[in-house]
Amino acid sequence: MAAATGASTPFNFCPHAADVVLSSWMATRPPAPHGGGAFGVAASSGEMMLRQQHLDLFDYLSDDQGGAGPARPAAVPSASSLFMPPPAMAPAEPVVPDAAAGYPRRVNLLAAAGEGGTTRTTDKIAFRTRSDDEILDDGYKWRKYGKKSVKNSPNPRNYYRCSTEGCNVKKRVERDRNDPRYVVTMYDGIHNHVCPGTVYYATQDAASGRFFVAGMHHPDLN
DNA sequence: CGGGTTTGACCTGCGC
DNA sequence: GCGCAGGTCAAACCCG
Numbered sequence: 419m420a421a422a423t424g425a426s427t428p429f430n431f432c433p434h435a436a437d438v439v440l441s442s443w444m445a446t447r448p449p450a451p452h453g454g455g456a457f458g459v460a461a462s463s464g465e466m467m468l469r470q471q472h473l474d475l476f477d478y479l480s481d482d483q484g485g486a487g488p489a490r491p492a493a494v495p496s497a498s499s500l501f502m503p504p505p506a507m508a509p510a511e512p513v514v515p516d517a518a519a520g521y522p523r524r525v526n527l528l529a530a531a532g533e534g535g536t537t538r539t540t541d542k543i544a545f546r547t548r549s550d551d552e553i554l555d556d557g558y559k560w561r562k563y564g565k566k567s568v569k570n571s572p573n574p575r576n577y578y579r580c581s582t583e584g585c586n587v588k589k590r591v592e593r594d595r596n597d598p599r600y601v602v603t604m605y606d607g608i609h610n611h612v613c614p615g616t617v618y619y620a621t622q623d624a625a626s627g628r629f630f631v632a633g634m635h636h637p638d639l640n
Numbered sequence: 641c642g643g644g645t646t647t648g649a650c651c652t653g654c655g656c
Numbered sequence: 657g658c659g660c661a662g663g664t665c666a667a668a669c670c671c672g
Contacts, residue, residue: 562645564664577663581644
């Protein structure tokens with residue numbers, strides 16, 4: 419039996435840390451905080467782990483953009499622009515969550531509830547990756563607790579809970595109904611324990627202003 | 641034997 | 657109020 423955290427696409431990602439970064443960090447900090455444009459994603463939340471070499475595409479959604487909302491505000495850098503895949507990978511394309519296409523209803527409700535004009539941190543994020551493997555190794559240990567077929571989708575949705583005692587983080591994983599090559603992963607909650615991953619750094623392209631994953635170590639320290 | 645997966649049943653929220 | 661769909665539970669089962 420292969421555990422949920424068994425052989426999988428190389429990928430480490432701490433959703434709660436990313437959420438803090440995306441919701442607060444991006445809203446409060448100017449671009450290129452480290453002069454040369456490199457920044458440690460791990461900044462305030464302790465660690466931000468992201469190991470991603472083989473994914474062809476990395477789409478990121480947070481409910482800040484709303485489950486079925488319109489285009490994200492132009493003034494706020496998109497999450498997918500922050501977590502651009504390495505240069506060898508295809509650039510992330512913006513993904514507008516479509517409730518009708520299967521993004522969970524509860525997320526849409528929370529997104530609506532968050533319409534207050536204030537920056538807030540959220541505990542729900544979702545992203546889409548192109549991968550043959552549905553299980554992404556995000557650094558945490560997950561236990562599967564349910565599987566459900568989804569209406570209008572040929573692919574079942576799998577439900578996972580963090581195996582760490584006292585941690586109530588959940589995630590849902592399903593194949594994109596429109597393109598089975600993609601896996602849609604949605605995290606729900608905030609880990610209350612350390613993510614056993616690795617700090618990941620990104621750089622900002624001066625021309626486009628977009629961020630690129632730079633590697634596992636701070637460029638200035640290499 | 642412990643921990644994880646499977647899967648049918650049950651619960652809950654939402655739309656009509 | 658009812659039906660539907662999504663989310664969760666929990667017993668059975670599997671595997672190392």
